Amino acid sequence: MWIILVAFFCLPLKFVDVQAGLISYDGHEVIRTYPADQEQMQMLGKLRENFDFWSEPKIGGPTDIRVGGNRKTMLRNFLKQKGIKYDVYISDLQDRISREREQLKRSNTMDWTSYHSASDINMWLESLAFNYPDIATVYDIGTSTEGRPIRLIHIGIPRTSGPLKQGYWIDGGMHAREWVGPAVATWVINELVTNSDQYQDMLTEIDFYIVPIVNVDGYEYSRTKDRLWRKTRSNHKSRAGCLGVDPNRNFDYFWGGEGTSSDKCSEIYKGPTPFSEPETAAMRDYITKISGKTVNWVTYIALHSYAQMILTPWGYETNLYPEDYAELKQVADEAASALTACYGTHYDVGAAGTILYPAAGASDDWSKGSGYFRLVYTFEVRDTGRYGFLLPADQIIPTAIETWAALKVFGRHMTEKK
Secondary structure: OHHHHHHHHOOOOOEEEOOOOEEEOOOOEEEEEEOOOHHHHHHHHOOHHHOEEOOOOOOOOOEEEEEOOOHHHHHHHHHHHHOOEEEEEEOOHHHHHHHHHHHOOOOOOOOOOOOOOHHHHHHHHHHHHHHOOOOEEEEEEEEOOOOOEEEEEEEOOOOOOOOOOEEEEEEOOOOOOOOHHHHHHHHHHHHHHHOHHHHHHHHHHEEEEEEOOOOHHHHHHHHHOOOOOOOOOOOOOOOOOOOOOOHHHOOOOOOOOOOOEOOOOOOOEOOOOOOOOHHHHHHHHHHHHHEOOOEEEEEEEEEEEOOOEEEEOOOOOOOOOOOOHHHHHHHHHHHHHHHHHHHOOOOEEEEHHHHOOOOOOOHHHHHHHOOOOOEEEEEEEOOOOOOOOOOOHHHHHHHHHHHHHHHHHHHHHHHHOO
């Protein structure tokens, strides 16, 4: 029975609306399951490689799974048979996607009331650096598989003498469908640059290095073809429909461990080798190149969605903590409190592999394990599943404001500990 079930689940997860040229999720829904014990969690985990899990199996916590077509009946029967409680959390996924698409717009004017294309964001970064040359500089740190620039903005008040400034790295858009990450990153960039007078102390001591969209090919593909695309767009001799690598499994710290897959069709495919993707290699090369030469790295932040969590290393294994976990946890708790003070949004804090799920080869573990960064965190921003990856654009600004309140805590900690 199990072999038949897995084989059935390996059938195509979506189909193409040929007329529109878009992947359609007509008839798809998101089912929220509630594994009650280790056995039920493991049952769900066996489906992970061949199924689109929006959140990971966790005892006592919700696990969201996208499902469509005849697979809906099969999955429900399986859940009933195994005694796993569930409910339908999003009943008409395509309707949500269609309504979101109607709100998309192309404009050279940057705002945070809609989600913008990579080209619009890149042009805006260039204009920002042009208008604020004293504190902002834009670099292309690499080129994606499809030839797009991987763009970084460096923000800080130049220092002519004295020790190297501390480095604060922020990246968004590692996973293509998590649009709110780039939106929050660009809001933070705008706040730092256009309101720099408010952050003189921080910008004097700290240089910010921000990459709004790491996975630029995947991000654009999610905008133009498949809203729920997650991976890069590389082709490692992949069969049709199975392109790409999960970039957040492609770093070389415990690469290929728990929470990864060798299946090229899997959403968590680790890639043929560590740093096989130009996107992850670009991050590694830039961070490595300037470390100790033009900056002393301290803080690394990865912006993801969704779950409302601030995660520390380690993520590659459950119940494993860095030696300085007490400090990491203390500062993250302060950041979470600052975030909650804005709108009352609650964030959980803890080690990624323990309070979320094990995932080897991730950027945060590499950043900490490589020794480049001391304060390392992944933010899983809004929400907790009501909208999931389809967070409405009217939540961009409040999400950015509360996230920035947390990010400033790390900045203050850096200046106090310099």
